[in-house]
Amino acid sequence: MRAAILSIGDELLLGEVVDTNAAAIAAGIYALGIHLPLQMTVGDNVHDIVNACRLLAARVEAVVVTGGLGPTVDDVTAMAAAELAGMPLEANPEALAHLRAFAERVAVTLHPANEKQALLPAGAGIIANPVGTACGFSLIHAGCRFFFLPGVPAEMAVMLQGTVLPALAASGMLKSLRTKVFKVSGISEAELGVMLQGVTEGEEVSIAYCVDFPEIQVKVRTEADDEKTAEAMIAAAGGRIRDILGDRIVAEDADTIDTVVAGLFRTRGFTLALAESCTGGLIAKRITDLAGSSAYFLQGFVTYSNLAKIELLRVPGKLLEEKGAVSAEVAIAMARGARERAGSDLALAVTGIAGPDGGTAEKPVGTVFMAVADKNDCRVRRFQFHGDRAQIRLVTSFAALNWLRRELLPKP
Incomplete structure (x- = not known):
């Protein structure tokens, strides 16, 4: 029908x-x-x-x-x-x-x-x-x-x-239609299309792509005369897509990156603290929007000013003067400070320039440094995001959750 x-x-x-x-x-x-x-x-x-x-x-x-x-x-x-x-x-x-x-x-x-x-x-x-x-x-x-x-x-x-x-x-003129959704990060839509080219060739399965900033959704659809056949076709195509994309897939179907990260924290039993500057508490909001987050999220610090970074996270004032608030060194100090103050297993820190002002030739608008600290180490990365202020803050929060997801995934 x-x-x-x-x-x-x-x-x-x-x-x-x-x-x-x-x-x-x-x-x-x-x-x-x-x-x-x-x-x-x-x-x-x-x-x-x-x-x-x-x-x-x-x-x-x-x-x-x-x-x-x-x-x-x-x-x-x-x-x-x-x-x-x-x-x-x-x-x-x-x-x-x-x-x-x-x-x-x-x-x-x-x-x-x-x-x-x-x-x-x-x-x-x-x-x-x-x-x-x-x-x-x-x-x-x-x-x-x-x-x-x-x-x-x-x-x-x-x-x-x-x-x-x-x-x-009640018309009886129905098919078994199935859709499988893969939510993907860290790859462009064009590159994604090339990677999945031919993955469903010769089958009654179609692939569509939908940008839902900042992720891309890969929608796999099929139809059959009965539910069992449709499910088998979707499962086979989905398995091949997982093999190709690996951990670029951040969530599937009704799950989001937020719910996936929440599930990993519950499964692994780790606790978390956050230190946010440019995101202004957006990462903490996304985490605490989900019921049960108090089991693993201990504390969040919104240290927007340099003084807050010094007083709340014990970031050395001299480090801020020499390196600037938006720097790898300050991100590391923020993450370590948050972990020590909260007593958490992990701490994530972000500091960046969301714009529209404040950028320089060396650190343009969209520059973000992110760090994750545990009891043994602290890892830091520089990101260069693009868009307006709201988009930069959103993609920063998404990247932060994605880093936590990768940290929590069982290692091979």
């Missing part, structure tokens, strides 16, 4: 509101094993809505439509659906009863304008809305089944899960 999504609303078309509904619908449809070749957005215009529906009906077997079922003059979706079906609009008794019952349940007076939401194409099937005023409806045009849902995300989601997806699943 092929399906499409039609989002309706001037606010979506003009970029004033982000269309989260389309993403939720697409995820639900794909999970069923239904192909989704098309998504469209049109404004609140009857002519445009009808034309979009006709175009989609010629391409797919089902369309999920959201938006334009409200009580105001710009809500014209039901009118367009009636024109599409060649049926008149009429007051639907079930929809009208729902309106009145909903108003009574939430103890509000139903405005007469709301009764417009009960005007639906004659013969349309009702889709119940347990959390809002507007019922959805379904109809068939040119052999294509249309589901019309409200644009309010909370209402749409309940109706999608409760009615639309079960109806699509």
Whole structure:
């Protein structure tokens, strides 16, 4: 089966509101094993809505439509659906009863304008809305089944899960679709494409690449008539990709680098302290955003000024004067100071120039020094990141977590 999504609303078309509904619908449809070749957005215009529906009906077997079922003059979706079906609009008794019952349940007076939401194409099937005023409806045009849902995300989601997806699943025209996601760091998209060229050749498996700064996602997709075959195909392709990319893969599927690092700390039983300058506590935030981080994260120091580095981390003032706050030597002193003050197994320190000012020819904006200290040693690296201030801080936090991940991975 092929399906499409039609989002309706001037606010979506003009970029004033982000269309989260389309993403939720697409995820639900794909999970069923239904192909989704098309998504469209049109404004609140009857002519445009009808034309979009006709175009989609010629391409797919089902369309999920959201938006334009409200009580105001710009809500014209039901009118367009009636024109599409060649049926008149009429007051639907079930929809009208729902309106009145909903108003009574939430103890509000139903405005007469709301009764417009009960005007639906004659013969349309009702889709119940347990959390809002507007019922959805379904109809068939040119052999294509249309589901019309409200644009309010909370209402749409309940109706999608409760009615639309079960109806699509009952069609029986489904495939087993599978996607495997590898999240990769430390390599460019072009280089990654070359490395994986031909890895799925001769198989019914495709690879797509998506940049989700600062990582690249490799999405491996396949379909089969049954779940077991699809899983086997994905597993075989995934194994070859792991062999090629090795520890450049920082996470898979729903995991993130943050959750992977958290899992490694729990598994290895190590504790951590942080000393942050240019990131201003962003690394600590990412770590403590995850429940249970208190088991391994002991303490964080945000030492933005030189005085804070001296007083909190015992970085020698003379070292700051001679080498500068953004230097390998100061990063090492920060990491060692944080580990000693916190009594942790590991300590990571970052100091850099996030910009937009402060760069020099020797140390341009984006220069970051990072150090990791343990009881035996302290290792330091210089990074040169690019982007605006927010991007440099984000990629620095990502690189810091990635270094911790590599430190915690079992050594061969």
